[in-house]
Each structure stands twice: as structure tokens, then as C-alpha cells.
Amino acid sequence: MAIWNPWHGCHKISAGCANCYVYRRDESIGKDASVVAKTGDYDLPLKKNRQGEYKLSAEDGIVFACMTSDFFLEDADEWRQGCWDMIRRRQDLHFHIITKRIDRFAQCIPSDWGDGWDNVTLCCTCENQDRTDYRLPIFLSLPIKHREVICEPMLGEINMEKHLSTGLIEHVSCGGESGENARPCDLRWIQEVRRECIRCAVPFTFRQTGAVFIKDGRTYHLDRKLHISQAKKSGYSYIPNMGMADAIKYKLPDRGALFARLSRSDFRNRFHLSAKDKAYVTEKGMETIRSHARDFVEKRLSAENPENDGKQTPMKGHPVFIAQHAAACCCRSCLEKWHNIPSGKVLTEGERSYIVDVLMEWIEREMHL
Template sequence: MPVWNPWHGCKKLSPGCQNCYVYRRDSSIGKDASEITKTGSYDLPLKKDRQGRFKLTPESGVVFTCMTSDFFLPEADGWREGCWDIIRQRSDLHFHIITKRIDRFAECIPDDWGDGWENVTISCTCEDQERADFRLPVFIGLPIKHRRIVSEPMLEEINIEKYLADGLIEQVTCGGESGENARLCSFDWVKELRRQCVRSGVPFYFKQTGALFRMNGKDYRIERRFQMAQAEKSGYSYTPNTGCADRIRYTLPTRADLFARLAKSTFRSRFRLSDEDRQYIADKGLDVIRAHAADFVAKKLAPENPPKDGRQTPMRGHPIFKAQHATACCCRGCLEKWHNIPSGKTLTDRECAYITDVLMDWVVKRL
């Protein structure tokens, strides 16, 4: 992964900057990371070897740009035009710029930017909901060919689904914070962000756990060398229509544990079979009701990304609809939260049979 740092140093801007790795690293060698300096690598993409060939080639991969600063930092205004010229000259390379200062983007682009350059990806960061709701509306409205969202360090659960709806975002990345004083990252936040991406058909990359990671109610201290590997091992990165989620390992809850948890939910516990429901079941017979349940599961829950997921199950109209809400089998998000079945995958026959059994258990117990 080639990295091009035309300048070094940055000014802390928002909560995500609190434990900045650049500040930590510079401090360890007696440098002040708040001092912005032009580097000797300013013209790196134009440098050539002894044979007169560019040192950076398309085969080198995406050029991550300004990774020890921010490309749109005000202190770098005098140097940025030269960088744009270099990027313009090296149209054969693809440059990836990650910024917290997306609000400065419009005033910092070159005159010939138009609706964006094909060889530039802009990633906007949002570490919490406040930053997401401030930066992403600006980001969505800008002329950019390739755009991504980065939530790293992820400091809380965020909802960005409305910013994914128009199909402009090519990928969402999230990860926890590294370093000795790292703040917590919860796997529940990661999974919720992933669900939003799955529903929107947007690729999702779970980059790293961070140093302090909460999973299943327990906090873990994870060494730096394992943070990316553990995220990769989870299998929670997602690319639509690739079957990638099939490798996620999980355990279905026992029926006793599931119904005990459901009983503690005010919402789930409010569903009841009416006299009309019971009569309908008696008239049709349990075999027919089971067939209806299996059909609803196959059509409304089994696809990798069901249409209108989260709103596909009516509250009434069939006894099984009530059973679905009562047992949290109403949408893929609830299946993941309550039954551990990951979203973003086509349900297996075993999973469909399990859900159907849960629904029928609930119905039979209430006859």
C-alpha cells in the first residue's frame, strides 16, 4: 500500500482526534505533531528510478494520501494546488484522501475539478452521530466521483442509513481505536452499522477491533498486532451478492433461553392470539399454518437482502405475523439481534426450519 504524505502534522478537530496515532508517534520521538511541515515526499508520485520509470506505478495499488495530516487542513492551503497538479499529471494512479474537514472541500478543489476526478476517492470520517449528521449531508452534496465513509475510531453506535439511500457511497469502513488509552468499541455498534449497509446494498469493511473491544457483554484488551486479524476473522466485512457472510460462525440460542429473553421484552410480550386467530388455526389445521409460516420465511426473510427489510411483516392479518413479532422473527435485523443469524446472507434450509419451528412453538403454546 503506497502512502504519500506531502506534508506532516495536524490540528486536532473533533473527538476522534483525542488519541491520534500521529501525535502518539511523534511524541515518542520528541516531535510536536501540531506543527505542520512540508515533507521531502511532496513530489513522490513524480519521482523516478534510475531507468527513468516512475517509482509509483498503477501496480503499486491505491495511493493513500496525507495519512499523517489532513489534505484539507487550512495550514496546507499554500501547498495543495501543487498536489492537485501532481494528481492531475498522474491520472494513471488512484489517490485516496481521508478527511475530517469535508466542509472545506468545495473551497479547496482545482478549477477543472468539474464533477470530480476519476482517479480520486474521497473518504469522509464520522466517529460519532454528531459528526455524521454534520459532515455527511455536506459530503453527499459535493461533486465527487468516488466517495466512502469511515467511522474510525468508532466511538458510539451511529445511524447513517439515510446517507446511503441514494447509492453515492461506495463503501463504509469502521474500526475501533488503537493505543494504550483507546476508548471502547462495541461489536454491537459494528453489527448495527453493517446491517445498515446490508439493507442499502453498500459494501462494508470491518477494519479492526481496536485495543478495547466489547463483545457479548465482555470487554477485551487486544494487542495491536491482532486487531486487524480479529476483525478479519469475524467475517463481518460485507460485499453484496458474494456469499461472504456464509463464513460467519454463530450459535443459535436454545429455545428456553430465547423465550426467557423474549418474556422480558415489553414489546414482544404484548402480542396475543385473538379468538379469531384461534378459530382460523382450528379451521386450517396446524400443518397448513406451518406451511404458511415456512412460506413467509422463505419469501420475506430468506433472501440476502429482503425487500423493505424491517417493514416486511404486518402487525396483524395472520396468526404467524403476530408470532413473528413476538419471537423477533420479523426482519433480518431482529434475527441477528435475537437469534444470532447474521444479516447479509441467504438463509440456509436449516435456518429457515429453525425459524419456522420457533414460530410454531409460539403459536401452539397459545392455543
């Protein structure tokens, strides 16, 4: 990996820019980050050492461009064509261009861009729902071969599943904000985007916690050196069919606390066994119902990424189906939200047994009403 900054300096355009690390760093050395200037590394992709070899070698692989500016900044219009020329020449490198100005892309590409270049990945940043709703439709409409979405700093809950379901986004990463005035990042926001990625089979990376991180309602203030390591330690990054979520450490909820929480949910409280359901349970017996529950959990919930997740459990037709919705055991997303069981992993025998026990306890409670 290498970094190429052909120019330096930028202008803040959205909420994610408020605590920009470039502005913070430049201010610390008495420099104005709003002044955009060409750098001495402008032609880095073509620079060679004394042996006549490129300083950026094929072994560097990915080159991140404009990490202290924006590639599509208006101030850089006169310099950008030269960068495209260098990118075109260096087909042995893969350039990642991160931008908040995806709305300027169409007017900034070279004449031979066509449907995109194989050695360029465009990374569109979306720090909140507002910018997601504005930028991603533009992003997906453009002729780009490789697309990634970056939610850093993540400033609120983001729903992007309709965009992920297009199959046009190759990777999503999320992370919190660093710095003295960092705004908080909530693990729940990270988890929700991760669940959406799992449902759409899109690789996901939890990049960093940020300086102010909320988990289970508790706020943590983390030293800079822990931001990346703690995110990695969480195990929340996900690659389809790699079983990576097995690394996530979690605790199953106390059953008493779980049922108390379920009782406060208007949606979960809609579900009750009918007289017909109760008669069926009485006729078959609890052990048979438990056997049915084990079968449903195994076939509909156990896979790493179950088919039609979120829609695989009927709303009626069997007492266990009713119990699954009432006890939030109907899909992998609900299992993660309510029971802390991570999505993106095959359920263990212990997890399956726990789910069946929860379902049977709910049914037993209903039978005594």
C-alpha cells in the first residue's frame, strides 16, 4: 500500500468535514489547510530511483490518492488530467480515489474513461443518512468499474441496503471519528450496516472505533492507539463465506431480562398463541413441539447467510413461528439485535439450543395464559 498526494489542502463541504484531520494537523504547524497547492509528489507514480525503477513498485499494489485533499476538488481542475495520464500509464498499480465530491465525477473524467478503468476504485464517503441519500444514487449511476463506500466518520445510523442490493458496491467500511473534538460513534450503527452488507453479500470492514465510542449505551473515550486495534478485536469485519464473525465475542442475554425487554416491545407483544395453536401444542406435546423448533432453527436460521433472511419465518401456521416472532428469533438480524448472536456466522450447537429453549419458554408461558 502507498499514498500519493498530488496536491494538498481542501474545503469543507459537509458534516463529515467538521473535524477534518488535515485541518487539525495543518493548524498545529501554523498552516492553512484551505489553501490548495500542488505538491512535490505530484508526479510520484512516474518517479524513479537511481536504478531506474519506479519508486511506486507493483509490490505496493494499492495506491490511495489525495489523502490530504479531494481528487475532484474544483481548485485542482487544471492538474487532474496529468494525474489521469499517470494512472493510465501505471496499469501495474491499483488506485483508490476517495471523494466527497462524487457529484463532480462526470465532468472530471478523461475522454477515454469509457465504462471505467480496471485499475481505479472510486470510494464514495457517506457520513450520515443525508449524504448517503444524496451521494449513493449519483455514485451508482456513473460509469465506474470498482466501487466502495466509506462511512467515516460515521455520525449516525445509516441505511443503504437498497443500494447494496444492486450488486454494484464491492466493499463497505465504517468507523468513528478521531481527534480532541470527536463526535460519538455507536456500535449499533456499525452493526446495522454490517447486517445490511451480510444480507447483500457485500464485504464489510469495521475500520476504527473513533475517540468516543458507544457500546450497549455506555460511552468510552479511547486513546488514539486503540481505535484500530479495538475495531479489529471486535471481529465485526465480514467477508462472505469466510466465517469471520466467529471471532466476535459476546454474551447471550439473561433470559429474565430478555423477556422483560420483549414485554416492552409493542411489535413483539402483538404475537400470541390462538386457541387453535394451543390445541395443537396440547395434541402434539411439548417434546414434539421442541423437535419442530429444532428443525426450524436448523433449516431457516443456522446458515452463515440464510436465504431470504428477514423473510424466512412465516407469520402464522405453526406455534413455533408465532414464538419466533414474539421472541425475536425469526431471522439473523433479530438474533443479533435481541440476543447478541452475530450475523455472518454458522450457528453453533449451543446457540441453536439456546434459541430453542427461548422459544419453548415463550410457548410455555403462553400455554398458561
